[in-house]
Amino acid sequence: MTKTCEIICKTLDDTAALASRFAKFIENDGCFVSLYGEIGAGKTAFVKKVADAIGITEKVTSPSFVILNEYHSAKIPVYHFDLYRLENEGVKTIFDELQEYSEGRQITFVEWAEFSQNQIPFDHIKINVTYEDDDSRKYSFEGFGEKCEDIIEGLNQ
Ligand SMILES: Nc1ncnc2c1ncn2[C@@H]1O[C@H](COP(=O)(O)OP(=O)(O)OP(=O)(O)O)[C@@H](O)[C@H]1O
Numbered sequence: 085m086t087k088t089c090e091i092i093c094k095t096l097d098d099t100a101a102l103a104s105r106f107a108k109f110i111e112n113d114g115c116f117v118s119l120y121g122e123i124g125a126g127k128t129a130f131v132k133k134v135a136d137a138i139g140i141t142e143k144v145t146s147p148s149f150v151i152l153n154e155y156h157s158a159k160i161p162v163y164h165f166d167l168y169r170l171e172n173e174g175v176k177t178i179f180d181e182l183q184e185y186s187e188g189r190q191i192t193f194v195e196w197a198e199f200s201q202n203q204i205p206f207d208h209i210k211i212n213v214t215y216e217d218d219d220s221r222k223y224s225f226e227g228f229g230e231k232c233e234d235i236i237e238g239l240n241q
Pocket residue numbers: 093094095096097098099121122123124125126127128129130146148166195213218219220221
């Protein structure tokens with residue numbers, strides 16, 4: 085089964101189209117999604133586009149300073165973490181709690197989970213964002229666990 089999918093988005097509109105396609109797979113049952121990539125790569129931009137696609141009406145902002153933003157205007161709750169400010173020590177204290185956000189019907193996005201040296205020990209989708217040039221970005225998806233692998237399979241079609 086295909087577990088990975090790589091898509092080049094040449095413009096922010098392409099990223100919006102990808103996010104909207106991805107949103108269809110997760111808007112009903114939820115998913116835990118960790119996003120990797122350097123500062124300014126396009127992690128939050130992707131989350132914002134997914135939020136638009138699933139009908140979130142609140143303004144979606146980067147949680148860099150508050151660690152967690154939550155939104156309750158879509159069909160299921162959306163949690164958006166940015167662990168950057170916690171750095172290595174702080175992430176240890178929150179990492180176990182993240183597990184709770186992987187259970188049940190909700191969408192959880194986590195930026196900067198790499199501050200934890202641990203592998204994420206539950207089903208999730210990993211998205212790696214790389215800067216290509218100007219407005220071009222590469223989004224690489226990888227699914228862990230059966231449900232997440234199926235989503236990647238769907239994205240590949
Ligand atoms: N094709 C594209 N896809 C995504 N973002 C793009 C694209 N083209 C341009 N951008 C711009 O790149 C920037 C990406 O910033 P964003 O806040 O998403 O980065 P980030 O990866 O979340 O960084 P940080 O680690 O600081 O949170 C935004 O200003 C966005 O408008």
